[in-house]
Amino acid sequence: MDTHNTKHKEGGMSESVLACIVRDGICPRPRWHFLMKEGVMWTLGGLSIFVGALAIAGLLFELRYAWWDVYEATHDSFFMFMLDALPLVWLILFILFLIPVYHLLRSTSRGYRYSFLLVVCVSLVSTGVMGVGFYSFGMGRFIDERVGAFVPFHNPLLSRERMTWMKPTDGRLAGIIREVPYGDTGFWLEGADGSPYRIEMNVDVNSRLMLRAGEYVRVVGMPTTTPGILEGCIIFMKNDDILRRAHMHEKFETNEEGERKILISRTKECKDVRPYVRFAPLPER
Amino acid sequence: MVDSSSLSDASVVAQSLKDKDSFAVLILRYEAKLDRYVRRLGVANADDRHDVLQDIFIKVYRNLNAFNASLSFSSWIYRIAHNETMSWFRKRKARPEGHMADDGDEILGLISGGESSEKVHLEESDRAAISEALERLPQKYRDVLVLRFFEERTYEEIADILEMPIGTVATLVFRAKDRLRILLENVGYLYGHA
Numbered sequence: 001m002d003t004h005n006t007k008h009k010e011g012g013m014s015e016s017v018l019a020c021i022v023r024d025g026i027c028p029r030p031r032w033h034f035l036m037k038e039g040v041m042w043t044l045g046g047l048s049i050f051v052g053a054l055a056i057a058g059l060l061f062e063l064r065y066a067w068w069d070v071y072e073a074t075h076d077s078f079f080m081f082m083l084d085a086l087p088l089v090w091l092i093l094f095i096l097f098l099i100p101v102y103h104l105l106r107s108t109s110r111g112y113r114y115s116f117l118l119v120v121c122v123s124l125v126s127t128g129v130m131g132v133g134f135y136s137f138g139m140g141r142f143i144d145e146r147v148g149a150f151v152p153f154h155n156p157l158l159s160r161e162r163m164t165w166m167k168p169t170d171g172r173l174a175g176i177i178r179e180v181p182y183g184d185t186g187f188w189l190e191g192a193d194g195s196p197y198r199i200e201m202n203v204d205v206n207s208r209l210m211l212r213a214g215e216y217v218r219v220v221g222m223p224t225t226t227p228g229i230l231e232g233c234i235i236f237m238k239n240d241d242i243l244r245r246a247h248m249h250e251k252f253e254t255n256e257e258g259e260r261k262i263l264i265s266r267t268k269e270c271k272d273v274r275p276y277v278r279f280a281p282l283p284e285r
Numbered sequence: 286m287v288d289s290s291s292l293s294d295a296s297v298v299a300q301s302l303k304d305k306d307s308f309a310v311l312i313l314r315y316e317a318k319l320d321r322y323v324r325r326l327g328v329a330n331a332d333d334r335h336d337v338l339q340d341i342f343i344k345v346y347r348n349l350n351a352f353n354a355s356l357s358f359s360s361w362i363y364r365i366a367h368n369e370t371m372s373w374f375r376k377r378k379a380r381p382e383g384h385m386a387d388d389g390d391e392i393l394g395l396i397s398g399g400e401s402s403e404k405v406h407l408e409e410s411d412r413a414a415i416s417e418a419l420e421r422l423p424q425k426y427r428d429v430l431v432l433r434f435f436e437e438r439t440y441e442e443i444a445d446i447l448e449m450p451i452g453t454v455a456t457l458v459f460r461a462k463d464r465l466r467i468l469l470e471n472v473g474y475l476y477g478h479a
Binding site for chain 2: 015027028034113
């Protein structure tokens with residue numbers, strides 16, 4: 001094995017390299033080539049942060065409008081609630097775009113010097129801050145619906161809200177209370193389809209439930225043999241303007257101060273009725 | 286050719302961009318060092334090393350404009366040398382061989398005495414044992430051992446050459462020494478034998 005002594009004469013390397021440079025017409029690549037390469041890295045990194053931030057804003061929007069305050073009534077456990085409420089598509093998109101941010105930061109001229117943890121933190125913080133910024137400027141819904149339209153497997157929150165709560169035959173209905181007759185045991189609600197529905201509660205809705213016209217409510221109940229009439233079991237009141245407008249196709253004016261409250265009224269017939277329970281149709285009366 | 290022997294590397298780089306003949310100065314400055322480094326990385330055959338070195342210098346020339354003065358030229362050229370050598374192994378589907386067998390005495394010094402490379406007289410059988418242990422050492426550990434103890438590079442320089450954080454370099458050096466010590470015991474060379 002030849003190890004130390006090369007058979008090539010001193011200075012032979014420089015001659016052969018220079019000869020090769022001349023023969024093959026090799027020139028140093030221009031500086032702009034390297035600057036552009038670095039610039040492309042930073043641009044791609046910036047774009048990845050931007051997309052990751054959109055995902056964060058969408059994620060925050062969905063989490064914000066999940067029904068946290070009533071999860072005990074709607075789900076068997078917090079875990080089951082999280083399975084429904086956690087916007088997995090946005091979360092996956094955020095993680096997917098965090099990976100290129102990490103790699104692009106590492107590929108910059110000095111990026112290798114920084115530890116894994118530091119680069120991950122910088123990527124997380126930069127994406128998170130921009131995402132919170134988007135959300136704070138009220139872009140959450142726009143991102144969830146408009147940007148989300150380009151994201152595979154994504155169903156915007158408000159579209160899910162409409163789909164889930166406009167099923168009177170399954171005992172789920174959401175809409176604006178139109179009339180709460182004095183001394184009545186039921187009230188009239190206008191659903192997202194514009195049709196009037198009668199919700200029978202079997203209690204004095206004025207004095208016991210304190211329902212008021214104009215409120216946005218979700219009703220879980222049991223369909224009756226008469227179309228348009230539901231036996232109401234649970235009423236969720238959440239005066240979030242954005243939900244009200246989304247569900248009702250922005251037909252109605254807001255009239256409440258946004259106070260959240262939940263009213264649950266269980267009758268004998270409603271025993272064991274749970275609002276979501278995997279969205280299975282409620283049993284016939 | 287302009288007399289560039291007293292100029293700094295960075296100045297010769299600037300000059301080489303104007304006059305390619307000045308590049309010969311850099312070749313002369315680094316030819317022997319890189320030849321030794323490439324040999325330690327495992328290119329044992331002199332003809333192969335000549336080819337690898339030629340590729341290294343041509344790559345350096347092509348990328349002269351990428352040299353950033355915030356980095357030492359030496360670290361930069363060693364980085365290219367390391368990458369080109371690894372690329373050469375991949376293209377040839379070859380494994381590093383025979384590296385550092387002749388540096389066995391320094392290796393023994395580093396294992397026994399921390400980071401000072403103390404010269405120890407070694408028998409031929411000792412060299413063979415050390416060479417075998419080194420060949421069984423994972424590449425990432427060999428890389429840091431070579432740079433730290435044979436090329437006598439600082440952690441910061443190694444970080445620049447291997448493009449990794451300084452903390453990672455320190456960890457790898459520590460683990461490399463440990464692994465080498467265990468391997469030497471496994472191949473039958475027990476420390477204290479010499």
